Amino acid sequence: MIETPSLVDQYCHGVLRTELGLGTFEAHLGRGEGPPAPGTTFFDTQTGFAVRRWCPPLLGLEPHCPPARYLARRRELGVVEAGRRLLRGSGITTYLVDTGLADDLTGPAELASAAQSEAHEIVRLELLAEQVADTSGTVDSFLANLAESVHAAASGAVAFTSVAGVRHGLALDPQPPGPGEVRGAAGRWLAGRQVGGALTDPVLLRHLLWIAIASGRPLQLRCGTIDQAVHTDPVSLVEFARATAGLGTDVVLLHGYPYHRHAAHLAGVFPHVYADLGPALARTGTRAAGLLAEFLELAPFGKLLFSTGARGLPELHVVGARLFRQALGRVLGEWVADGAWSLSDAQRVAGMIAAGTARRVYGLGGA
Amino acid sequence: MIETPSLVDQYCHGVLRTELGLGTFEAHLGRGEGPPAPGTTFFDTQTGFAVRRWCPPLLGLEPHCPPARYLARRRELGVVEAGRRLLRGSGITTYLVDTGLADDLTGPAELASAAQSEAHEIVRLELLAEQVADTSGTVDSFLANLAESVHAAASGAVAFTSVAGVRHGLALDPQPPGPGEVRGAAGRWLAGRQVGGALTDPVLLRHLLWIAIASGRPLQLRCGTIDQAVHTDPVSLVEFARATAGLGTDVVLLHGYPYHRHAAHLAGVFPHVYADLGPALARTGTRAAGLLAEFLELAPFGKLLFSTGARGLPELHVVGARLFRQALGRVLGEWVADGAWSLSDAQRVAGMIAAGTARRVYGLGGA
Amino acid sequence: MIETPSLVDQYCHGVLRTELGLGTFEAHLGRGEGPPAPGTTFFDTQTGFAVRRWCPPLLGLEPHCPPARYLARRRELGVVEAGRRLLRGSGITTYLVDTGLADDLTGPAELASAAQSEAHEIVRLELLAEQVADTSGTVDSFLANLAESVHAAASGAVAFTSVAGVRHGLALDPQPPGPGEVRGAAGRWLAGRQVGGALTDPVLLRHLLWIAIASGRPLQLRCGTIDQAVHTDPVSLVEFARATAGLGTDVVLLHGYPYHRHAAHLAGVFPHVYADLGPALARTGTRAAGLLAEFLELAPFGKLLFSTGARGLPELHVVGARLFRQALGRVLGEWVADGAWSLSDAQRVAGMIAAGTARRVYGLGGA
Numbered sequence A, B, C: 001m002i003e004t005p006s007l008v009d010q011y012c013h014g015v016l017r018t019e020l021g022l023g024t025f026e027a028h029l030g031r032g033e034g035p036p037a038p039g040t041t042f043f044d045t046q047t048g049f050a051v052r053r054w055c056p057p058l059l060g061l062e063p064h065c066p067p068a069r070y071l072a073r074r075r076e077l078g079v080v081e082a083g084r085r086l087l088r089g090s091g092i093t094t095y096l097v098d099t100g101l102a103d104d105l106t107g108p109a110e111l112a113s114a115a116q117s118e119a120h121e122i123v124r125l126e127l128l129a130e131q132v133a134d135t136s137g138t139v140d141s142f143l144a145n146l147a148e149s150v151h152a153a154a155s156g157a158v159a160f161t162s163v164a165g166v167r168h169g170l171a172l173d174p175q176p177p178g179p180g181e182v183r184g185a186a187g188r189w190l191a192g193r194q195v196g197g198a199l200t201d202p203v204l205l206r207h208l209l210w211i212a213i214a215s216g217r218p219l220q221l222r223c224g225t226i227d228q229a230v231h232t233d234p235v236s237l238v239e240f241a242r243a244t245a246g247l248g249t250d251v252v253l254l255h256g257y258p259y260h261r262h263a264a265h266l267a268g269v270f271p272h273v274y275a276d277l278g279p280a281l282a283r284t285g286t287r288a289a290g291l292l293a294e295f296l297e298l299a300p301f302g303k304l305l306f307s308t309g310a311r312g313l314p315e316l317h318v319v320g321a322r323l324f325r326q327a328l329g330r331v332l333g334e335w336v337a338d339g340a341w342s343l344s345d346a347q348r349v350a351g352m353i354a355a356g357t358a359r360r361v362y363g364l365g366g367a
Helices: A022-027 A046-054 A067-077 A079-088 A108-115 A125-135 A139-156 A165-170 A179-192 A202-215 A234-244 A260-269 A278-282 A285-298 A314-337 A343-361 B022-027 B046-054 B067-077 B079-088 B108-115 B125-135 B139-156 B165-170 B179-192 B202-215 B234-244 B260-269 B278-282 B285-298 B314-337 B343-361 C022-027 C046-054 C067-077 C079-088 C108-115 C125-135 C139-156 C165-170 C179-192 C202-215 C234-244 C260-269 C278-282 C285-298 C314-337 C343-361
Strands: A007-012 A092-098 A118-124 A159-162 A219-222 A251-254 A273-276 B007-012 B092-098 B118-124 B159-162 B219-222 B251-254 B273-276 C007-012 C092-098 C118-124 C159-162 C219-222 C251-254 C273-276
Touching: A007 A251, A007 A314, A007 A343, A022 A067, A046 A067, A046 A285, A046 A314, A046 C285, A067 A079, A079 A108, A079 A314, A092 A108, A092 A314, A092 A343, A108 A118, A118 A125, A125 A139, A125 A159, A125 A202, A139 A159, A139 A179, A139 A202, A159 A202, A165 A202, A165 A219, A165 A234, A179 A202, A202 A219, A234 A251, A234 A260, A251 A260, A260 A273, A260 A285, A278 A285, A278 A314, A285 A314, A285 B046, A285 B285, A285 C285, A314 A343, B007 B251, B007 B314, B007 B343, B022 B067, B046 B067, B046 B285, B046 B314, B067 B079, B079 B108, B079 B314, B092 B108, B092 B314, B092 B343, B108 B118, B118 B125, B125 B139, B125 B159, B125 B202, B139 B159, B139 B179, B139 B202, B159 B202, B165 B202, B165 B219, B165 B234, B179 B202, B202 B219, B234 B251, B234 B260, B251 B260, B260 B273, B260 B285, B278 B285, B278 B314, B285 B314, B285 C046, B285 C285, B314 B343, C007 C251, C007 C314, C007 C343, C022 C067, C046 C067, C046 C285, C046 C314, C067 C079, C079 C108, C079 C314, C092 C108, C092 C314, C092 C343, C108 C118, C118 C125, C125 C139, C125 C159, C125 C202, C139 C159, C139 C179, C139 C202, C159 C202, C165 C202, C165 C219, C165 C234, C179 C202, C202 C219, C234 C251, C234 C260, C251 C260, C260 C273, C260 C285, C278 C285, C278 C314, C285 C314, C314 C343
Parallel strands: A007 A092, A092 A118, A118 A159, A159 A219, A219 A251, A251 A273, B007 B092, B092 B118, B118 B159, B159 B219, B219 B251, B251 B273, C007 C092, C092 C118, C118 C159, C159 C219, C219 C251, C251 C273
Antiparallel strands: none
């Protein structure tokens, strides 16, 4: 009843280019700091079951067929052809791709070609800063190059993202650090750093986030616990949200689960704050409808954004898209059937969350 | 199947006396620190959709009619007549009204008259203290007048409430401050204060809350995040709850969401602690039944209290009451249909939550 | 449709041996720090309603009969016979029993006999340390005896458990304390202690937990808020989980509610971490299915363990088992009916959670 003709995946990664065996495929279904426990498998998770439900039919197999059979068929088609069939079967028309991972994944252009879709780049701020550090000789040149790199990236990318910024930076202090503080931190970091060394200095992270805010491109910040054991309650972002209100740059809260109700609340409090549905729906399988309903408690309907958060396996793009579409249809459909919402309102809200709000926030056109 | 013949709204505010245009009406649907984001409207929220569902029929229109049409009809009737029709259509028979807002809203008597119902006053402690400060010359007279004012208010009001007390006071220290500490804090606050200046001093807030506890009137404390970006987990109240146990004064936790499960838990741990269902249901529209079910997990059924938390718009009183009644009927009705609860138990529990417990706690008679 | 032929209750206590009146029975339905509020009763809780639903038929009465009638019938049969009928009607085939309570409850052997089932002991570390302190003259002998006692207990018990360890120990520091630190803490504790004095010293608690980890027996740690007003977010255990990863000892998170989603998440992040469904289901009555669904969002299906957490009343073992079985059947049954899961997968997952995973983790055989 509720139709979502097009999907904009507002946060995902590319896919692997190599053939995968059962074990390497399984490893990409987990989110942990180790292998599955002895006697268990990551196929026995909501993600594993969802992959087995939605993906085999796209490769000509029965839903819920055994993992080994699915992997055999995947290898028979080859990683390129299997990836094409999966991505083209996902229903996603535009991918926004975080390219800041060390893994060898397809970039936006290659993903767009495989998926016969549009794709745009999201630039990860930490990686940008690390690349600048690798090629800058002095503190002065590092800081000048950093500002210029963020500025240059802003013209080509649809958004910036930061994984460490909230936990190691903003949760401690929301304000931009002063110039002397930044120079001191940069000096210490550069002096102690090997080529490729990661950026976790709180002063530099805050400096970087504030440069990004000044660029005007939407800034995606990771909160919540999915994909990392330590959590960051989005409420720790309140002061940063307050400090950046009215500057004209939107802030998108990624990965709110299990603090998604807090993230949705903040999206209602601050005009420039948005909340991502991403992994909260894509990683919880049969529970996606329940979680979508929780997001819809306090978030204004124009402040929620669909994504898959997929990484490495095109199966995860498929699963994220299918679960979202089904959840949206069920939740809104039930409210319409109940008389609580009108059908036209529900259609309109579905269109916003699936694509319209992302088109507006990221300036994608067609909004 | 489940009937709730009467509703006691245990926490709300009065309504505006002025005619409202589309923009001013919309502003009262939001809960944020700014206007709606560009390209969005506060009508696209659970509150907005619920108003459009429940209120147009009370003014002779179709449910879900466009906001502009509803506002035109509202102005056609006039704010007084529209308010009467809405309040009388809400099903609420008794309103407990927090009068401590700066806005020019109807007081208890005017609300009672418009609604053809009973109404009683809830006194906001911070406002009381500020009024006493405005008229007291010295620290000694301030402290004496404060104690007397709380005592006098206790004889006319049904309850005290505090908005800042938990966040700025009890979360730091649950115990009553000593006399010297109070005199010092009062001296500093009075010396630095302009007429009308707000009370946020943690020592004076704690002092005030402990005077209120001594009065014996129920004390309503705001927790949770609704209506403010910064949250106060009700668990920060554990030590205050422990310190006030057995003193004979009830404590009611307001605004628990998204910590409502914690609030419900505390209501089960401490005999004198109660939890308000208020905005958690009234602000989440189609999700009210889901939230009521979560409250009912750990809270003893005699420790939950209905309210609307409505403020400014009589539409919010209507929506809060309708959503509660529908949620109660669905949740308990389903459990009865399932054989998990007997019908007579469900009826009894519905009556407690809707009115009976409030009648007992606030001494309203008819319990 | 979903069958769970056998249930292993991975965490419970024994039952009382004395006849109970209405008031003493009611007291065991509460979880609080005081009696029920005036005008309320602990029978008006999810636990009370669940007891009235499931237990009367096992004693030959109608479901939902009045409490007084149920108690009269219970006394007519006598505590022994009523206990037998209830325990044998629970469907539990193996009980793991925490024997570390001061109350005079049946031990594993007596419970096994009454229930015609298997039972094994869980040793509570704090009690073990207190018993060692009662009989050790010096710091040296205390520390030597402590190590030996844990070692000896490990050969007879299926697991260790700690109630205070997370809140007073690990949340502060996850690492094992150094020998000098331990000696100092032991000296201070023994010097200031009366016979029977409780262990709350954070250094000794951490020392004790690390001895237990070295024993290789699974370690059950209490988190969450049920049964205590102060909460411990399982996320405070992240560093301890990281420090104990790869050592070969499993850690089971007890009592996660209302942080059960966090507990489930940690069970997905760390191979050796498991989450208990226990009181989150057993204490929430008609809401058990909703809570089970939330656990199943992020937890790998082989990392969740059924328990009743029952204590004192065999009615609580019955209720915990019935609510779990019904919730499992409903949640998984719905997902199968929806095509999201295959029936054979659902059966397999049900068997894991009900018994299989506990058999594997605790080495019970028959896994």
